[in-house]
Amino acid sequence: MTALFEDLVVAEHPLYEKIIDDLLNQQYSIIDNFFDENEVSKLRDSILLKYEADAFKKAAIGNRLNETVEKAIRGDVILWIDEQCVNPAETLFFNKINALVSYLNRTCFLGILHKEFHYAIYPKGTFYKRHLDTFQNDDRRKLSFVCYLNNEDWQPENGGELAIYTNANGVEVEKKIYPLPGRVVIFESQILEHEVKPVNTKRLSITGWLKTR
Ligand SMILES: O=C(O)CCC(=O)C(=O)O
Numbered sequence: 001m002t003a004l005f006e007d008l009v010v011a012e013h014p015l016y017e018k019i020i021d022d023l024l025n026q027q028y029s030i031i032d033n034f035f036d037e038n039e040v041s042k043l044r045d046s047i048l049l050k051y052e053a054d055a056f057k058k059a060a061i062g063n064r065l066n067e068t069v070e071k072a073i074r075g076d077v078i079l080w081i082d083e084q085c086v087n088p089a090e091t092l093f094f095n096k097i098n099a100l101v102s103y104l105n106r107t108c109f110l111g112i113l114h115k116e117f118h119y120a121i122y123p124k125g126t127f128y129k130r131h132l133d134t135f136q137n138d139d140r141r142k143l144s145f146v147c148y149l150n151n152e153d154w155q156p157e158n159g160g161e162l163a164i165y166t167n168a169n170g171v172e173v174e175k176k177i178y179p180l181p182g183r184v185v186i187f188e189s190q191i192l193e194h195e196v197k198p199v200n201t202k203r204l205s206i207t208g209w210l211k212t213r
């Protein structure tokens, strides 16, 4: 009996607690240095290697049966990551993601059962117009997750901010977030509209969704 109870006791993790508080209070959380310099550098090498090998495809909108490439809406190229077939950089990535997911499931009973992640590259001149991540008829998407893999010297002139639209007492507020390396943004997929502003320099990231059912 005691053993069973002890199993349910989770040691409090300050960073994850902050993410949960942020999500409850403002529906998004920004975590700087979620990935350290070394992890970002390995993941950046990985994304660029695959990009150079031509593994990416133009990102589409709509569900899998009704996919259209709509450059007027989004101009990024993506590559899905198969967790069953990962390189060492991606192993580091999923170790951190899985630790977070298991904490969320144990402390918030979120019921995250599935996840999907892809690399994304926004070439110069591209953007992703304002949208909700559940427009693809997939209401299982609960939390959206973006992690940036840009260089240390990413400048404001490079553009490519993530803009998140929130509502404060009926007034819309636009919050702009720079895609700084190692920074992670997590937000409520079904609630928060957002967009990627036009980029002036190739912009690198991993985007994913934590899903229920
Ligand atoms: O890269 C970002 O900052 C957000 C990407 C995005 O909104 C998406 O892929 O759905």
Ligand SMILES: [Fe+2]
Binding pocket: 131, 132, 133, 144, 194
């Ligand atoms: Fe999105």
